[in-house]
Amino acid sequence: MALSDIRVLVIEDNPINMELAVALLEPQATEILQASSAREGIELAVAHVPDVIIMDIRMPEMDGITALALLRERDETRSIPVIAVTAHAMKEEEAEIREAGFDGYVPKPVHQDVFYAALNQALGGNPETK
Numbered sequence: 709m710a711l712s713d714i715r716v717l718v719i720e721d722n723p724i725n726m727e728l729a730v731a732l733l734e735p736q737a738t739e740i741l742q743a744s745s746a747r748e749g750i751e752l753a754v755a756h757v758p759d760v761i762i763m764d765i766r767m768p769e770m771d772g773i774t775a776l777a778l779l780r781e782r783d784e785t786r787s788i789p790v791i792a793v794t795a796h797a798m799k800e801e802e803a804e805i806r807e808a809g810f811d812g813y814v815p816k817p818v819h820q821d822v823f824y825a826a827l828n829q830a831l832g833g834n835p836e837t838k
């Protein structure tokens with residue numbers, strides 16, 4: 709799948725971080741769905757089945773790890789690749805994120821190259837190619 713044909717769902721509670729993610733995705737994606745909470749994100753994922761999900765970890769009400777578990781429980785969403793995005797993860801938290809079964813991990817502040825590499829890898833591309 710070409711990186712330019714992707715339909716992406718971004719789940720992020722912080723408007724500035726959402727804006728950044730959308731700006732990075734705009735040249736790459738044909739459709740960008742936006743959710744400001746995990747619950748809304750799960751609803752959009754079920755309704756639209758995007759090619760990939762960018763998921764903030766720290767969100768009020770429901771965190772990204774819980775949301776991932778719920779996505780994996782549902783037939784419609786279980787195989788959608790999900791990339792975690794989180795601020796300065798402590799070692800323990802980073803291990804927890806990896807064990808949760810995310811398809812990629814991008815630490816904040818988000819660097820463009822890391823972001824695109826994670827996206828490419830999650831979509832089955834070669835992580836070495838940009």
Ligand code: MN
Nearest residue numbers: 721764766767
């Ligand atoms: Mn957050």
